[in-house]
Amino acid sequence: MIPVKTFGLLSLFAVIPVAAYAGVSNGSGALALSAIVGDGSPLTSPADKKLLAAYLNGRADAPHAKGQRVAVKADAIDCRAGNVDITSHSCDLTFGGKKVELRGRKAHELYATLIENGVALEGAAGSSHASITALDCNVDADEVAEKAGGGARCAFNP
Template identity: 45%
Template sequence: MRPIASIPALTLLLVAPSAASASEVTDSGALALAAIVAQLSPDIGDADKQALAKLLDGDTGFQWKTSETIAVTAKSIKCHTSNVDLTSHDCTLTFGGKDSTLTGRAAHELLATLAEEGLQPDAGAGNVWYALSALDCAIDVAQVKAKDGGGVSCTFGPAD
């Protein structure tokens, strides 16, 4: 007869957070991540930003060049919140040599999206940090519009 694992051991396995290392995400959260980051990227044109914003809003009734994929990249993303100052939410996104900043509700939206995608926080002394490097997303707009569960892939690494 095989021994049965103890209840505490099973509980630990069920609630233990997953490791945060290099990751690939392909779900609706990946679309949200790409759409949020794209709005701040100096490398993405207005038409691509509008298309991603529409997709994130659930609007698929727009014309699109079916052969084109939108690439969204960021060198790093560093977001901060506090479990002491509950009003504190800020993110810094680095695109090459240019930084962009989000604060307040917009920063919280990005923080929540990073958590949704499994990024583990680094907490200490009242501060909570979410950070990643080398974000690289590819969005096939036509496939996302087809609503078949595909069309988005984002990869990222641990913070530098």
């Protein structure tokens, strides 16, 4: 039997609209997401792209300015992988008014990284689909260099 207090709380939650919870990731998955999206972003400087690529290639000791932080943002990311045409992999990234298309291996890498970061898959006609909006990643270069598991954080809306 459910106690009256528990029933009352459950009833209250049933009638109160709940806002969608944003996704959050930290550590290795967030670093990979930052590096892959940052590489395709027209908003990320060449120097920041180089640093993120070095980190993704296992070089935590990559030279950087003390206190350097790299921000990677995207308005929307929409990736698809074919489950009928299994050679089909594509991602569309939106940065303000600019759109970037990834195809093939790079698209699959981003698709898999979204899943690694907890983005749920959805089915569509002939493909599976992972998408997010409002991606906001921050990489703290000093913290990454410490090799203690931190330094990269991403937030997004599923």
